Amino acid sequence: MKIVTDHNELHAARHLLPRTVGFVPTMGFLHAGHISLVKAARGECKSVVASIFVNPTQFGPNEDLAKYPRDLPRDLALLETSGVDLVWTPSAEVMYPSGYQTWVDVESLTRRLEGDIRPGHFRGVTTVVTQMFIAVAPDKAYFGQKDAQQTAVVRRMTKDLDFPIEIVVCPTVREKDGLAMSSRNVYLNPKEREAATVLFRALSVAKVAFDSGEHKAKKLCSLVSAMIANEPLAHLQYVSCADYDTLDELVTVRGKALLSIAVFMGKTRLIDNIVFG
Numbered sequence: 001m002k003i004v005t006d007h008n009e010l011h012a013a014r015h016l017l018p019r020t021v022g023f024v025p026t027m028g029f030l031h032a033g034h035i036s037l038v039k040a041a042r043g044e045c046k047s048v049v050a051s052i053f054v055n056p057t058q059f060g061p062n063e064d065l066a067k068y069p070r071d072l073p074r075d076l077a078l079l080e081t082s083g084v085d086l087v088w089t090p091s092a093e094v095m096y097p098s099g100y101q102t103w104v105d106v107e108s109l110t111r112r113l114e115g116d117i118r119p120g121h122f123r124g125v126t127t128v129v130t131q132m133f134i135a136v137a138p139d140k141a142y143f144g145q146k147d148a149q150q151t152a153v154v155r156r157m158t159k160d161l162d163f164p165i166e167i168v169v170c171p172t173v174r175e176k177d178g179l180a181m182s183s184r185n186v187y188l189n190p191k192e193r194e195a196a197t198v199l200f201r202a203l204s205v206a207k208v209a210f211d212s213g214e215h216k217a218k219k220l221c222s223l224v225s226a227m228i229a230n231e232p233l234a235h236l237q238y239v240s241c242a243d244y245d246t247l248d249e250l251v252t253v254r255g256k257a258l259l260s261i262a263v264f265m266g267k268t269r270l271i272d273n274i275v276f277g
Contacts, residue, residue, distance in 0.1 A: 022141070038142075050087050113242075140166045145273070216251070218251075221239045257276040
């Protein structure tokens with residue numbers, strides 16, 4: 001496995017990789033969810049490139065950039081064991097050199113849900129992903145379903161900018177008790193960690209109702225809200241039942257739909273979702 005830090009090293013190493021090339025962008029502090037993306041890429045592509053970059057432009061002024069967990073040696077060992085061929089670990093100065101002022105902004109999709117609560121977040125995501133797509137030039141790029149709005153935004157951006165890249169969305173990887181794997185789970189104390197299982201339990205109740213014939217979005221959301229309300233440590237920020245691609249809120253679920261939630265567990269903000277249809 002080769003490790004590079006700047007664009008020149010990346011371009012030289014990337015040029016030597018046989019195609020097809022799969023790309024897994026990460027912010028590090030890897031868990032089994034990230035490794036599942038690597039394994040998916042390894043199974044479909046001749047070469048696999050991963051990046052580790054904690055992108056400062058997608059963090060808001062009151063968010064946890066400085067405290068975001070990092071463990072580069074551990075991450076590199078995991079990637080090598082998983083069969084990654086090339087890892088790009090740029091610095092903020094490489095991605096945003098002095099005088100940088102160009103941004104990529106997907107408009108409608110980023111103004112709701114996470115984008116409404118975290119202004120500027122997706123501008124940072126789409127800008128850095130665009131930079132990485134241009135630099136790595138992959139054939140396929142792999143993202144996790146847990147960050148469902150991010151995948152919708154990246155799919156839209158890829159289509160609008162006509163990138164010749166297939167976006168592959170892989171299933172959410174969960175702990176045995178249902179909690180979606182996330183680097184931020186390390187912030188939870190033992191009581192919060194136990195209580196956090198309410199997210200998946202609430203979504204699962206709605207899924208059972210949907211499978212039993214309940215397709216009214218308002219009812220599905222109310223089932224989720226009620227279960228979250230029964231957990232004293234959980235504070236619901238939003239619950240949404242929206243079209244899978246446009247993220248427009250639905251009245252009735254008729255096609256593919258996304259039921260998503262954001263919940264504060266103490267000071268830690270968790271997101272999760274399930275897909276209908």
